[in-house]
Amino acid sequence: MPIETSASVSDILIGFIQFMIIIILAPLLTGIMRKIKAITQKRIGSSIFQTYFDILKLMKKNEVISQEVSWIFRFSPWIIFSSTLVVAFFIPIFVVYSPFGLGGDIILVIGLFGLSRFFLMLAGLDVSSAFGGIGVSREMMISSLIEPALFLALFTVAVTYGSTNVEIIMSHTAESSILISASLLFSLFGFFIIVMAETGKIPFDNPATHLELTMVHEAMVLEFSGKSLALIELSQSIKQLLLMSLLINFFIPWGLSTSFSISEMIVGLLVFLLKMVSLGILIAYIETKVAKWRLFRIPDLIFLSLASGLMGIIFLFI
């Protein structure tokens, strides 16, 4: 597929609509997953719009900032939020068009996620509370193990479709009828584990508790309040939606629209929402089914993902 260098007004409009849909739907997805998790645990659970109410309430509140912190603590929520928003411009969700598609590829996307995580860790260390230190050291261990596994999984995809550009890969996947190579099965398995790890799901992290033994992500954001906390929560939701849509559009892309006709795009959006909710149900079900793993066994799971990626590369060359 040739890349068009000039963008018309409708292209820009569609790209912007796609971006807005990502921002608006991200808290809803978090709410739906919490609701499903509550239902599978036989609780009633809060409304699926609760995440919006939380964010709006946090926006109105005053911030409390410790006297000991430096400028890093005040700046990092904005850096985290803005880098996540830039990623949202890269990843197409229901039509194969990414507004920043020419500016970078999947490696830049991983780098931007890495930037936001780096500043989250810096802010956690900056407050110099004991919990922040615990959370940051755990997050460092997990993220340094995740990254090679993530690169292996995405390397297999990139070699199979012949490009690292998100838009080109997705235009190829949208045309393929079924997973075209068995190595994609391995990278799907590896990528699924990584999505669970990156979004802090239960075998790795339990975001619903404030127990010092289980906290990873929560320990880092413990000192944030008010607007900063709202920004971090929102960017966490957006990151979850983006990673899940990468999984969907790389490995189960059927229904993804390749042209700008209105009917195809509406079908693409509906199919995307359906797939996203089903994936959310699957993840919430797994979260209910399994227990939180001990911290020093988490590398076992990530090595499973790594081994799966390696086997994918073996299958690529036979």
Add this chain to the structure above:
Amino acid sequence: MMYNNILIFLSGTLLIATIVLIIKREFSEWVQAYKYQTIVLSIITGVIGYITNNWEIYLAAIITFSLKAVIVPKILIKVTEKINYDFKIETKPYISTRMSLVVSTILVALSYFLTQQIHLGEDVIATSFLPVSISLLLIGLLVMIGRKIALNQIVGLLILENGLFLFALSLTHGISLIIEIGIFIDILVGIVISSILIHRIGYTFDNIDDIHQKPASIEYTEEDD
């Protein structure tokens, strides 16, 4: 050649089920994972039966499913119910789970490399399942070497046995049904005998523990846990 893609997919699924089986370290967990692996194996057997159009292989698939995915796990769980939990969980294996994952990936690569040397011709089933079966054999041996607790060494034996079954099936496209049934009965009797043996071992060790452990002398070393 139209089946080629489906067969490679099935072999990939079997490999994923096998590596998931390796990282389990608790007895009931790996019995569960073994069940899933065997279900994948019986689906593969059914597909091979469909391709070769041989009713004996369908029967073998049904026996595989009912015997190895239903009866054997039930027997194993039932027999080991009363054994002390410390004898069921692998805390300090000779080869750690992470290392055995990496080594088993190398073994998979090795078996694919070795079977590329053999000229198998246009045989789709053999080319897609022979390397997988050899890698199952090697991984089973690795797991048997690596585990310290006798109860958990059976997992290696069972992986190895699944590999042998697939090996015979992929090369011969269905050996005679009488031989297959004989092998299945052998497995069943082997599992029953070994589980009785395990039960006796566990019972004896539990008793020894009861005699030697007094509450005051129990020392918990938490360094590895």
